[in-house]
Amino acid sequence: MKWLPAGVAKTRRQPNLLFVFSDQQSWDMLGCYGNPQIVTPNLDRFAKQGIRFNHCVSNSPLCTPYRGNLLSGQHPLRTGALENDIRMLAGGGNYFGEVLRDAGYQLGYIGKWHLYGGNRVRAIPPGPHRYGFDHTFLSNNCTVVFDKERAYYWDEQGSRQLYGDWEPYAQSRQAMEFIDQNTSRPFALFVSWHPPHNWTPKAPVRNPEDGYGAPEDLLELYDPQTLKLRGNCADTPSMRRLYRGHMAMCTSIDRAFGWLVDRLEKRGLAEDTIVVFTSDHGDTLYSHGFRHNKMRPEVESIRVPLLLRYPRRLKPRVSELLFGTLDFMPTLLSLMGIRAPDACQGKNLSRAIAAGRDNEVDAVPLFLYAADWRGLYTRRHTYSFDTNRGEWSFYRQSYFRELAGIRWNCLYDRESDRWETKNLYVSPEHSRLRGQLHEQTLSWMKRFDDDGLSRAAVARAAFAPEDVEREDQFKRGSGVLRGRPIDLLRGLRAL
Secondary structure, eight states: OOOOOTTOOOOSSOOEEEEEEESSOOTTSSGGGTOTTSOOHHHHHHHHHSEEEEEEEOSSOSHHHHHHHHHHOSOHHHHOOOSTTOOOOOOTTOSHHHHHHHTTOEEEEEEOOOOSOSOSSSOOOSSGGGTTOOSEEEBOSSOSOOSTTTOEEEOTTSOEEEOOSOHHHHHHHHHHHHHHHTTTSOEEEEEEOOTTSOOOOSSOOOSGGGGOOOOHHHHTTOOTTTOOOOTTSOOOHHHHHHHHHHHHHHHHHHHHHHHHHHHHHHTTOSTTEEEEEEESOOOOTTGGGOSSSSSOSSHHHHEEEEEEEOTTTOOOEEEEEEEEGGGHHHHHHHHTTOOOOTTOOSOOOHHHHHHTOTTSOSOEEEEETTTTEEEEEOSSEEEEEEOOOSOGGGOOSHHHHHHTTOOOOEEEETTTOTTOOOOOTTOGGGHHHHHHHHHHHHHHHHHTTOOOOOHHHHHHHHSOHHHHTOSOTTOOSOOOOSSOHHHHTTTOOOO
16 A cells, blocks of 8 residues: 555555446435435435535536546546547546556446447447456446336447346346455445436326336335425426436435445445445436536536445544545545546545545536536535637537527525525625636636637537537537547637
């Protein structure tokens, strides 16, 4: 082991890592975060055994950008994970999985990938675009069918195999088998579940709630007539049914997570395994009337759960530390006694976590190239500003034209306005605060060499021609970049 937090003795073996993340689950969709109506007993119990973070933020609240941030520890201008279905560049040994592999860990990845770009319905071939996960790799790349009749994965031979069960349940069995096979050597296992992401039901989608469903026994746990919705969501029968399906999916995640934790206990691995539960981003669930369930700077989109348990070193507590996606790689590597490569741009917060220094971070940067905004999250405020310069007409595809009518200039005071219903961006009384948060945002952008170029400018410089003006957001061309965006953009400046 190369490094350990101050005051911590070496353990008898290298710690394992079990990193579990759901897809599109906001922080408020767990009982331990104060939601009394959602059924998540396993995660609630786990939260009491470890550290529950109140302020974990998705730096880029969209699937591919988040996964790129997580597995590289780098800003998307360096990795190319700028938006969905664009292939992240090879890591050259600097990515999370590559570092763990080279440190002697047995690597496993199970579930959603969404980093290969282009066509979603294909296996991810062995090689540099598995980013170090060279051992067990069982993924369906990216799919939106979770039921037992249609859910599938690609096996190690590149053949498509049906799960025959609700997707998270089947993936948990794969994960437990991986744990059973690696009890005597250090392992790092990443489990990426699709639910509670909205999905494609068998019947035609006619209503908002049609994309939110779960096994029948879990739906029965929730009565839509008695559910309380968020304070910024229209209370309609359709929304109640939507919440019911989303919450039932969250309960399925809780059940599957409980199986994994029980397996670690049964195998005697709990003390020496770092277990993480989080999500890639939240789901607005039509809060504020938004049709887009992510990509927003509002907290329902960017704020996610984070539960961390490492019994041998970390005492259970609730943490107010601000934590961003980029911080996972350097922090977890440090807890495992491994130094992060210099290319890693996140913060190593292991010492702050171990010492309970919750004021270590004053702000977490936000950036989303696919929607042209940058911003900042502090313990009290959410801020973002629009970086687009009228270039939406550049796109033929209706998805991007629809975004043209959405503005991203936001300033919320969550202390006085829990549901972010009052946008203070143009408030004269808050002009000084807005200026301060804007300067902080610009400072973060400077650290990342981000000139605030629009999505259109980045696409013209870095995307393959067939990906610049795509006709269908789900039908990419190659999804392969021309090179590293930061290199291709060098010399360009904001117009």
